[in-house]
Amino acid sequence: MTAPAPATARPALTRRAPRAGLNSGALSVRAWLLLAAGTAGGLAFTGAYLAEGATRAGYRALAQPVSALSLGPGGWVQQLNFVMFGVQVCLSAVGWRAALAPGRGALAFPMLRLIAGAGLVMDGLFAQDPSGGYPPGARAGVPTAHGQLHTLFAVITITVLAGGCLVLAARFAAEPLWRRWRVFAAAAGMATIMFIAAFGAAGGHGGLAGLWERAAGGATSVLTVAVLARLAIISRPGVRARRLGPAARGVA
Numbered sequence: 001m002t003a004p005a006p007a008t009a010r011p012a013l014t015r016r017a018p019r020a021g022l023n024s025g026a027l028s029v030r031a032w033l034l035l036a037a038g039t040a041g042g043l044a045f046t047g048a049y050l051a052e053g054a055t056r057a058g059y060r061a062l063a064q065p066v067s068a069l070s071l072g073p074g075g076w077v078q079q080l081n082f083v084m085f086g087v088q089v090c091l092s093a094v095g096w097r098a099a100l101a102p103g104r105g106a107l108a109f110p111m112l113r114l115i116a117g118a119g120l121v122m123d124g125l126f127a128q129d130p131s132g133g134y135p136p137g138a139r140a141g142v143p144t145a146h147g148q149l150h151t152l153f154a155v156i157t158i159t160v161l162a163g164g165c166l167v168l169a170a171r172f173a174a175e176p177l178w179r180r181w182r183v184f185a186a187a188a189g190m191a192t193i194m195f196i197a198a199f200g201a202a203g204g205h206g207g208l209a210g211l212w213e214r215a216a217g218g219a220t221s222v223l224t225v226a227v228l229a230r231l232a233i234i235s236r237p238g239v240r241a242r243r244l245g246p247a248a249r250g251v252a
Contacts, residue, residue, distance in 0.1 A: 022177075038088055082123045
């Protein structure tokens with residue numbers, strides 16, 4: 001009698017690690033490039049308006065809004081700056097969709113980023129009206145249609161940016177690895193609202209109006225950059241393996 005043939009060992013089942021960035025999975029290169037577009041756009045936008053503000057005669061950065069740089073000679077530079085930044089924010093929305101899906105806010109946050117990007121583009125296409133003595137010699141007159149459109153889209157943009165922070169706070173509250181970040185996200189949203197309220201109380205120019213406006217936009221930027229930095233850290237293979245256990249090494 002021949003001995004029975006040894007049972008063939010079953011091949012080990014493999015499991016792909018989740019690709020959602022917020023869940024410690026690896027994001028595609030395309031997703032990272034789209035996310036980086038928003039961050040790089042924000043840095044370029046800030047650098048451009050700082051350079052323009054430092055070289056414009058009669059412009060006072062602490063008292064006057066960034067939008068005032070769209071007026072006068074060379075105003076096209078800031079208008080283009082708005083448009084380019086807006087396009088990059090729109091592109092980043094696709095990257096955020098990949099980073100947040102599946103889960104709470106996976107659709108809402110990218111949509112808010114898309115609206116914010118579109119608002120920035122429109123702010124570039126429609127310049128604000130002269131105010132606060134800028135451009136030098138200009139006097140405030142009857143509000144124009146393009147000035148009112150600029151204000152409308154500016155309000156929409158800052159509102160959805162603040163709302164995006166609160167959406168992230170809600171998502172973080174549902175994620176064990178991110179739960180502590182819900183306070184940071186909620187604080188960024190509230191700070192955005194308070195700073196833009198201070199800007200409005202100053203009449204949009206004069207005093208420290210320009211500082212409050214910059215702080216409002218900066219609060220949301222700091223949050224998104226911090227989130228992306230942490231995503232980059234936890235997406236590293238070694239960190240993912242420790243957090244996901246055997247699944248990250250392809251073992252069932």
